[in-house]
Amino acid sequence: MAVSSGTAQVTLPTDTQILITREFDAPKHLVYKAWTTPELVRQWWTAKRGSMTVCEIDLRVGGAWRYAMVADGGFEVGFHGEYREIVPNERLVSTEAYEGIPDADAHASLNTLTLTEADGRTMLTVLVEHPTKEGRDMHVESGMEAGMQDAMDLLEEVASSLR
Amino acid sequence: MNDLVAALGVAQPQVSKHLRVLREVGAVDVREAGRQRLYRLNGRALKPIHDWVKEYEGLWSERFDRLDEVLANLEEEEDDGSE
Numbered sequence: 001m002a003v004s005s006g007t008a009q010v011t012l013p014t015d016t017q018i019l020i021t022r023e024f025d026a027p028k029h030l031v032y033k034a035w036t037t038p039e040l041v042r043q044w045w046t047a048k049r050g051s052m053t054v055c056e057i058d059l060r061v062g063g064a065w066r067y068a069m070v071a072d073g074g075f076e077v078g079f080h081g082e083y084r085e086i087v088p089n090e091r092l093v094s095t096e097a098y099e100g101i102p103d104a105d106a107h108a109s110l111n112t113l114t115l116t117e118a119d120g121r122t123m124l125t126v127l128v129e130h131p132t133k134e135g136r137d138m139h140v141e142s143g144m145e146a147g148m149q150d151a152m153d154l155l156e157e158v159a160s161s162l163r
Numbered sequence: 164m165n166d167l168v169a170a171l172g173v174a175q176p177q178v179s180k181h182l183r184v185l186r187e188v189g190a191v192d193v194r195e196a197g198r199q200r201l202y203r204l205n206g207r208a209l210k211p212i213h214d215w216v217k218e219y220e221g222l223w224s225e226r227f228d229r230l231d232e233v234l235a236n237l238e239e240e241e242d243d244g245s246e
Contacts, residue, residue, distance in 0.1 A: 007220070007227075008220055008223035008226075008227050010216050010219055012212075012216065018219075020223050022227045024227075024231065025231070026234035026235075026237070026238055030234050030238060030241070031234065033237060034230055034233045034234055043229060044227075044229035044230040044232075044233050045226060047225035047226045047229065048229075049222070049225070139219075140215065141215075141219075142219070
């Protein structure tokens with residue numbers, strides 16, 4: 001039985017950055033494996049918000065990745081990017097473009113995953129750096145859309161239970 | 164003020180400058196107590212930012228809760244493999 005190690009901490013260190021932090025009760029090589037293996041990413045990346053339709057990871061510098069999911073509401077969202085720097089089990093730098101906006105690649109963020117282990121536990125941080133504040137703000141708000149979707153689904157459930 | 168200087172390791176003029184900006188936007192309240200100025204965080208002013216980030220944070224929390232389960236399975240597999 002997995003015990004939650006707490007919630008994600010999201011902070012906004014500067015106008016163009018997002019910093020995501022979370023501790024895991026597992027060694028860093030396993031966190032890295034779960035982060036970079038398609039069969040495993042499929043098990044966690046969509047959260048409870050839909051099913052993953054594409055999960056491609058070409059894990060080498062200059063290699064591409066692409067994730068897509070169909071949200072429960074029926075619309076598909078896709079993300080892609082390129083790996084820039086790879087230190088196995090410790091650090092992964094990649095770009096990330098949200099395919100839902102025009103000229104996605106020009107607005108891509110640079111994401112740095114860092115894993116540090118102490119006493120068998122791993123601190124994970126993801127620093128997301130956008131070229132502009134507008135891009136950063138849209139990124140934060142994309143989570144809000146997903147949340148809205150959850151709310152709509154709940155509403156639907158409630159509504160049908162009233163029939 | 165002295166507490167903040169000590170905790171942040173930043174020079175006093177810089178702490179003053181930051182506190183002034185925070186006071187101007189209503190993120191902190193200040194009151195005079197003798198020779199001291201006491202600052203208090205104004206949670207209400209920070210709530211819009213919290214609300215804005217909350218959904219995004221929720222998405223990652225859900226992802227990480229599932230990642231916990233993936234990791235628990237991986238650890239089990241690894242333990243089985245080493246026996």
